[in-house]
Amino acid sequence: MTTTSREYWNEQLETLPWTEVERWQAERIAPAIAKIRARSAMYQEMFADVPGEVKVLRFADLAGLPFTMKDHIRAAQDAATDERPLGDNQAAPLKSIVQALSSSGTTGKPLYYGLTARDCEVFSDAIANTWFTAGVRADDVVAHLVGLPMVAGGLPYADGFRRLGATLAWLGGFPTDRILREMRRLRCTALLATTSFGLYLSEQWDTVGQETGIPSRLGKVLCGGEPGLNQRDIRDRITGGLNVSHLREVMGLGDVISGMWAECERHEGMHFNAQKYVAIELIDPDSGDVQPWREGGTGEIVYTTFDREATPMVRYRSRDHALVVGIGCSCGRTSPRIRCIGRTDDMLIYKGMNVFPAALRDLISSKFAGQVQPMLRVWKETKDQVRFDDPISVDVEAVDNLSGDSAETLRREIEAEVRSQLQIRIRVMVLEPKSIPKSVYKTSLVAVRNG
Known part of the structure; x- marks a missing residue:
């Protein structure tokens, strides 16, 4: 102690x-x-x-x-x-x-x-x-x-x-x-x-x-x-x-x-x-x-x-x-x-289930520690989007460069773990190391595809 x-x-x-x-x-x-x-x-x-x-x-x-x-x-x-x-x-x-x-x-x-x-x-x-x-x-x-x-x-x-x-x-x-x-x-x-x-x-x-x-x-x-x-x-x-x-x-x-x-x-x-x-x-x-x-x-x-x-x-x-x-x-x-x-400002809703991007990050980074970096990126189609009927797009950053088969295996495992633990579906993209930009102030976990 x-x-x-x-x-x-x-x-x-x-x-x-x-x-x-x-x-x-x-x-x-x-x-x-x-x-x-x-x-x-x-x-x-x-x-x-x-x-x-x-x-x-x-x-x-x-x-x-x-x-x-x-x-x-x-x-x-x-x-x-x-x-x-x-x-x-x-x-x-x-x-x-x-x-x-x-x-x-x-x-x-x-x-x-x-x-x-x-x-x-x-x-x-x-x-x-x-x-x-x-x-x-x-x-x-x-x-x-x-x-x-x-x-x-x-x-x-x-x-x-x-x-x-x-x-x-x-x-x-x-x-x-x-x-x-x-x-x-x-x-x-x-x-x-x-x-x-x-x-x-x-x-x-x-x-x-x-x-x-x-x-x-x-x-x-x-x-x-x-x-x-x-x-x-x-x-x-x-x-x-x-x-x-x-x-x-x-x-x-x-x-x-x-x-x-x-x-x-x-x-x-x-x-x-x-x-x-x-x-x-x-x-x-x-x-x-x-x-x-x-x-x-x-x-x-x-x-x-x-x-x-x-x-x-x-x-x-x-x-x-x-x-x-x-x-x-x-x-x-x-x-x-x-x-x-x-x-609350960051909360997303997938078919009636509430989820915080931080909860996604916490689950993935803890369960797959050593395989992915602890930062990720959740994609919204528009700035005001809160509700998702299709799987939520999530980018994760691998610790090391992965072959195609290894990246595919990791992707499936992450999607299955999130579905099991949080009861939501996500669509994962496994990126190379240092692909997700980081800010000198706050780095948002959420990005918008269409402004």
Whole structure:
């Protein structure tokens, strides 16, 4: 069993029994919602049928409020004016907003969010808490490899590292070969990247950078932004390729706070680290009913910000589906621990059966480890296609070049395994190694043939 030094960023809240955390949050939610209602035109409209005083005497009272959906945010943004460029959910005057953030736009038109000076403090503190849980310390030199400053994982992540006291080496945006060389020259001890880019770097680690003559100091790797680290093959490839043992999964949501979840040294699910500023619920994605945080439970994560000035969120449906690994931990933290198993935005339906592309990837990469690479590509005929009556086209990448007969055997075996385990049919194309492109930011598992 891994021992722990029991260090915390916010010991009082991180170690408080979870029911007590929810009670503490409930005391702050009602006054926060009163302010939101007064300042946000979007929430004034959404709460029109809610009684004059929003009573959140107990945490469970949150369930009496309506959900905020991404479509609400889009509609609010479409009402932007010169005075309110962030639209009807801009709850602070423009002169108080010091930063704008953008979603990545990978699932549609980008959404924009604002931060006041107070919001920046909240973000940086919560994200520093997340990095601390993931094992980063003030004496680390961190290679920050997200290249876009305006996205959730850009400047806010950098602010979190600085808040922690670590040395920020923002190398994102440079060509990969330069990143690998500069990491050695700067003696980087830690690295932050998306899961897919971390996987790509692990394949390049031994071919670039050694000519500097400086041995690698890398010891800690943080990856997130997309599901995948629950797969042993992906973890092994990253740790083996980068020659590290310290690999932690992290997750956040720019709409709420960019970094909120992180694995501790036990590597058994991500802890929630933003309890000082954000409340979380788990709901049934179909009925919307609140589910208990219990080991083995699954559901969609819902967030409520009770310390957010510029663009607040009340019961915001993240579309992230999670498996609850446990409650509490031997590390002393009491928050729920989760694995993200997929996003509603990515879900496909084959003859009535729901399937996440990540579930396809996880099954194939685990069952056929050593034969296929852990990344794959699922094809849709059009951008809006969700339903499939014919087998879903899936590209997999072989580890080695295969003969025609070997590739055909592998194809049949994968199709049969998926049909047996997931009750859906797929049509597999076995590609040569390095055929599936990888991005320096997020690599989507889904591609569209016809725009």
